[in-house]
Amino acid sequence: ILGLLDDSPECRAFKQQLADLSLIYGKRGERGTLVTKTVNPAPLLETLQYYFRQPADFLEKQIxxxxxxxxxxxxxxxxxxxxxxxxxxxxxxRHLKMTENANQLRELNNEWLDVPIMNYFRRLVQEFARRLTESKVLEKTIDVYHLTADELQEATAMLPEVMEVRQRVHERQVEEEKFANVTPPAFMGAYPVDAVYTLDPLTLSYLNTEAPNPVDVPGGLGAVPASPGKVIGRAKVLRCTTAIN
Known part of the structure; x- marks a missing residue:
């Protein structure tokens, strides 16, 4: 489809507008990395082309x-x-009504916003590092990661005057090396032995967390804690996966 947009001046102008929009709104991050890529618009155009070819009542029938x-x-x-x-x-x-009114598009939140902004922020910090290194404020560009945001702004605002920050950078590097060899504790404070797990399965699914381990009841029926409270009613014991249906 993109190749066909070179056939006329109007199509080429549209293609250029599409490229300009992609540079601003078409950046998508890769989760777990600082990489941001410009999304290929071809699948979007193919989808639009497919919809334009459908009958006028296609959407109404599909809904x-x-x-x-x-x-x-x-x-x-x-x-x-x-x-x-x-x-x-x-x-x-109640939960059905909640999900009907609050449907979340999770991909938009992470891949399109949270992840790319970290890449933009890193590039901004790297520009700070380049300028401060060229001005002899920093010895190496990587030293910029041992300064606070306020210190970066102050050091940059003082240029071409050189702000003395190398000593504090060195002290923080020494401190970082010291704690790099320290094994952190598994948790802080005393472990809550009698803690009650109150999150229900719906909340757990939103948080993408794993359910707690089954409770071992001596002489009784073990189960996984989910919804709080007590309910009196019939229960079906599933002794194998084939009994689910």
Missing amino acids: HLWETERNERLQSVRKTLQDYPQDVVEKFE
């Missing part, structure tokens, strides 16, 4: 199909919940 499928699944779940205690049913309906 109707999704709504029908959702309602069928919801009816099935509610039918299953008829045998559950009322507070369980109310909790399901």
